[in-house]
Amino acid sequence: MIEISAIVLAKNEERCIDRCIRSLDRSIFDQIIVVDTGSTDSTARIVEQYVSPRVRLVNQLWPGGFGRARNMAMSLVQRGWVFFVDADECLVANQGEELVNLLEGLQADEDAVNVVVSPWIVDSSGYESPAPGRILLAQGNIAYFGSVHEEPRVKDSTLGTIRSVVSSIRLTHDGYTVEVVQQKNKLQRNSELLHHCLEEEPNHPRWLYEQFRETLWTDPVDLLERRCLRICQGGNGGVAQNLSAESSWYYFLALRDLARRAVRDGEASRIAQSAKRLESLNPSSPDAVYFHFLAIVYPYLWVSGTPSAGSLESFKDLMTHLNQLIKLRRSEMQFEAHSLHPQGANIDALICAYLEVVGMSRRAEEYRSAIAGSWSEPPFEANSIISR
Structure with missing residues (x-):
């Protein structure tokens, strides 16, 4: 038998924490841990209503970034799998058997310590996309890096490389509606945390792409082009053919976003130019x-x-x-x-x-x-x- 622990990071989530906890089926999870990182609203009081031998409330100081917060929370689990669910998400019902079967199969693999599983996120508009890895072994070889837009990476490369699995498990999410973003000032928060990421790893393609994406719809196109080029230039001298796999991926995403911006701006010549650049990188995409x-x-x-x-x-x-x-x-x-x-x-x-x-x-x-x-x-x- 496998063990699965759900971890919910929360700060001032009185709007949604109750429904999040109620969505976590007790027949699936051996324990549910809510880590409150400094709420000043009624979040903790709501969670306290659910506290039991299988539901814990842990109060921790905010460690300065989401990557550190996830790693800190994961240290609370001694064995089995961890499933990170954000407070503004809900686990879609009737997925227990599917989740257990998936993790039982993965745990049998030799490289299970390097496995990280992505569920699908269904946002308030109905759009679906995979979340960066959320399910992993508590005592495995994976940790989170980055103050925001955190990503899983291996801790010890001698034990192998990360193995990403996209599952069919689904979570609903409504934390980026205009109202919620404004209420929680998420854009400013994310911008400040992203600045910390770039200070620590100034040439990392993930952080350069997130910086590019942050102002995709507002900054002048020439500035976006320069930021796109920085993704390409991270240790490669600006030669697209010599890009690492990671840099190539984020460079492609940035070019794709420039094409989306060109469509939004209604500029046919830029759409055509962007299409050619995308085809030069990956014509079959x-x-x-x-x-x-x-x-x-x-x-x-x-x-x-x-x-x-x-x-x-x-x-x-x-x-x-x-x-x-x-x-x-x-x-x-x-x-x-x-x-x-x-x-x-x-x-x-x-x-x-x-x-x-x-x-x-x-x-x-x-x-x-x-x-x-x-x-x-x-x-x-x-x-x-x-x-x-």
Whole structure:
């Protein structure tokens, strides 16, 4: 039998701590530990109502960062697996058997000490993405690094490298709604903690990317381009071909975000430029495919205020590209956990846009009604084209 401990870090979480604890099925977890790092509201009093032999409340001073806080909390568990659940999250019901079977299988592996499991986070809009590793052996070879946007790393590289597993376990999360972000001043808090990360590891691609992402929608594009280049230059002399695997990953994410910014700004030339840069790094990525085909159709999305292919030559070209895109979609594109949309809803929205542009609106509606996911980033809204 395996043991599983749930750990909840909390500070001033009276809004949501009760529902979080209630979501943690006692038949799954051998113990639930709530670590309060200095609440001044009623968080501790709410948790005290649940205190029992299997539910503990531990008061600890805030250690200055989330990585240290997780490591400190993990030291409270002597054996078995730890599952970190944030206070503004809830474990989706009826996943106990699945979780136990998953961890029993992983524990049997020789490299279990290096395993870290990512659950899926379902935010308040319904968007799903994998969380950085949350489930790991309490006495394993993994610790958390970083004051914010903390990431798991191996403590002793002689024992092996980290093995990341994306599970199907799901948590709901509502901690980044506009209201909550403003109430808890999360943007300023994260910015200050990220500054500490960069002081400790000034060339680490993760922190450089998080700095880039923090102001993606507000800073001038030329400044974002310089920050993107810094990710590329971390010990590589700015040569993309010589990037480490980690730097290459975050450089790709930054280029992808620049493409998203170009779409938001409505600049067709920058969309096309971004698409080419993404293709040069990873031409088979679904995200590179998405921006490649979006760059082609984008100039036709708003002709005389409505989607239109314009000339007969343009119509033929767009039909060719549409057929190529549909063929790629049917070929079971390898969507990944960190793709723009893990199930490819953005590709489906793009197919609908092509159908509308070539005058096949009825087909677009039929396609739209048959797909499961929804994509609402510009230039789409619920898979439909947004009017400018």
